[in-house]
Amino acid sequence: MKIKEIIVVEGKDDTVAIQRAVDADTIETNGSAISEEIIEQIKLAKEKRGVIIFTDPDFPGEKIRKTITERVPGCKHAFLPRKAAIAKNGKGIGVEHASVEDIRQALKNVYEETTEWNEEITFDELVAAGLIGGQLAKKRRQHLGEILKIGYTNGKQLYKRLQIFQISKEAFYAALEQVLQEEANDEYK
Known part of the structure; x- marks a missing residue:
């Protein structure tokens, strides 16, 4: 499955998980304190190819999603159910813990802002x-x-x-x- 848009994720482990599931490019925010440089990259990506925001289903992930949505309106959004993002050992939640199928399913159900x-x-x-x-x-x-x-x-x-x-x-x-x-x-x- 090839994704045209650039997927915005939180970190390197998320990029690895995304690339296991689909053929896509990513931008990593490296946490919730998103730099101005990353915001500019996301703006350019949205302009050139479109952007899908795909953050962890937790408070920091929602904070990142909100920050990007406010600064770069018109992005698309993919959501992962919390239960699909829980680590096997129960310690941690994130895109990096999701199965290939759960990631693909989330990317099939992308929402566009309007x-x-x-x-x-x-x-x-x-x-x-x-x-x-x-x-x-x-x-x-x-x-x-x-x-x-x-x-x-x-x-x-x-x-x-x-x-x-x-x-x-x-x-x-x-x-x-x-x-x-x-x-x-x-x-x-």
């Missing part, structure tokens, strides 16, 4: 769905993020990702129904 969107899911709908506030909100958001392939988010991030990736109300409510059904069946508690 600013023009009319079918907005409201913040109140997220609260009413039990995705913000309440004991099960975190688990529900995590499972919803896996189903929609938008990664784990907190409440504000979920609201924003639903908008920028144009998740339709139909897709959102179908995924929510699946989450609630599995919750009722105790499949992921």
Whole structure:
């Protein structure tokens, strides 16, 4: 599988994992303190070939994703479910721990940012769905993020990702129904 866009990852181990799974070039951020030089490389890459941001499904990875999104708007995004990124020994989480198949799957389900969107899911709908506030909100958001392939988010991030990736109300409510059904069946508690 050849990827035209340049994939932005956190480090060398991520590059090795990506290149095991697909034929692609990468830019490494070398951590969450992204230098101005790296931002300029990402801007140039986006202009010339396009960029896919593919960071670890953890707090530092989300911080990197947010920084790049703010500084280089219009990038594409690939998300890896947390459970697919956990090291075999249970100590560590990251793209470098994912299987070849999980990496390929994440890169098949890339989302593009957009600013023009009319079918907005409201913040109140997220609260009413039990995705913000309440004991099960975190688990529900995590499972919803896996189903929609938008990664784990907190409440504000979920609201924003639903908008920028144009998740339709139909897709959102179908995924929510699946989450609630599995919750009722105790499949992921």
